[in-house]
Amino acid sequence: MPESPCNLLTDVEGLTVGHATDMKLGSGVTAIVxxxxAIASGTVLGGAPGGRDTALLDPGMTVETVDAFVFSGGSAFGLDAAGGVQSGLRSIGRGFPVGSVKVPIVPQAILMDLLNGGDKDWGLHAPYRDLGYAAFKARAKGTFALGSVGAGTGATTATVKGGLGSVSAITSAGHTIAALVVVNAMGSATIGNDPHFWAAPFEVHGEFGGLGFPEHLSDQQRKMQIKGSAVTATTIGAVVTDAILSKAQAHRLSIAAQDGLARAVVPAHLPFDGDTIFAAATGKRPLQQPADFMELCHLAAIVVARATARGVYEAKALPYPGAQPSWRDRFRPVDQR
Known part of the structure; x- marks a missing residue:
């Protein structure tokens, strides 16, 4: 598999990424602009999703393109974040034309981080619209932070701190495909009580520790691990390619990408997850043959699996009493954290 320059979503030509992180709040917002x-679609396979303008991503709906994707903490309160990104897009003249008006199209998915620490006593109005605008203003090409940043700030999993991860890959025909995933899973990205990741077979160049997969799985390692009574779940993300795709093809890409989530989080798609994956195509490179698109679907699952593990690997525990420890807290020597 050829290497991409930064091993991040921004390796895909035609987009920027911005974070807004509020450590006092213990939450944040990430925007893909x-x-x-961009041609876009998406799928929801979790039983408890939260989203904004996700219905228009159905391949049968009229609007085919989006201006941005937004991911946020805050549960339903976080849905205000898309309004902040819309404000930023409107200020630069972006949006779907409706007569003399332009309406920025900004689908959003949220995760539940209200019980993971931080000061949620924000008064009358939740801060997420302002955080959304801040994420829009912070957007940039090139490298961006991973782990406990942006929408991944308050993320957790069944075993260790969750976070935001991203990776990329290049197909044999030269198309770039990449994923950004915010891991706040009901299940676990790690195997049993060990440091190994379920996504280990797909790892590239030690991007999440290079530990590989256990030679054998014990009954204890196969046992289900899920969060307890505090239902603070939902893994959300996007897979994006520079290929020219139809909306129906983008929808199929999002379905394939959900397979990657199921390979990286065990169990996935539970009744209290909201697992949502968007897919988009920036339309820079045409497909030459049917096999090109099938390889994109194949790699969509792999980059989502890798990004999921990388988000957990890069996460850091929040600075609150009783905060969930990170993977590095549990499994790395002190001098390597």
Whole structure:
């Protein structure tokens, strides 16, 4: 598999990524902003999703392109974040034309982090619209932070701190495909009580520790691990390619990407997860043959699996009493944390 320059979503030509992180709040927002409207779709396989403008991503709906994707903590309160990104897009003249008006199209998915620490006593209005605008203003090409940042700030899993991860890959035909995943899973990205990741077979160049997969799985390692009574779940993310795709093809890409989530989090798609994956195409490189798209679907699952493990690997525990320890807290020597 050829290497991509940064091993991040921004390796895909035609987009920027921005974070807004509020450590006092213990939450944040991440925005993916497309340079031009991008063909987009998505799928929801979790039983308790939260989203905004996700219905329009159905391949049968009229609007085919989006201006941005937004991911946020805050549960339903976090849905205000898309309004902040819309404000930023409107200020630069972006949006779907409706007569003399332009309406920025900004689908959003949220995760539940209200019980993971931080000061949630924000008064009358939740801060997420302002955080959304801040994420829009912070957008940039090139490298961006991973782990406990942006929408991944308050993320957790069944075993260790969750976070935001991203990776990329290049197909044999030269198309770039990448994923950004915010891991706040009801299940676990790690195997049993060990440091190994379920996504280990797909790891590239030690991007999440290079530990590989256990030679054998014990009954204890196969046992289900899920969060307790505090239902603070939902893994959300996006897979994006520079290929030219139809909306139906983008929908199929999001379905394939959900397979990657199921390979990286065990169990996934539970009744209290909201597992939502968006897919988009920036339309820079045409497909030459049917096998090109099938390889994109194949890699969509792999980059989502890798990004999921990387988000957990890069996460840091929040600075609150009783905060969930990170993977590094549990499994790395002190001098390597």
């Amino acid at each position: 497309f340079d031009e409207p």
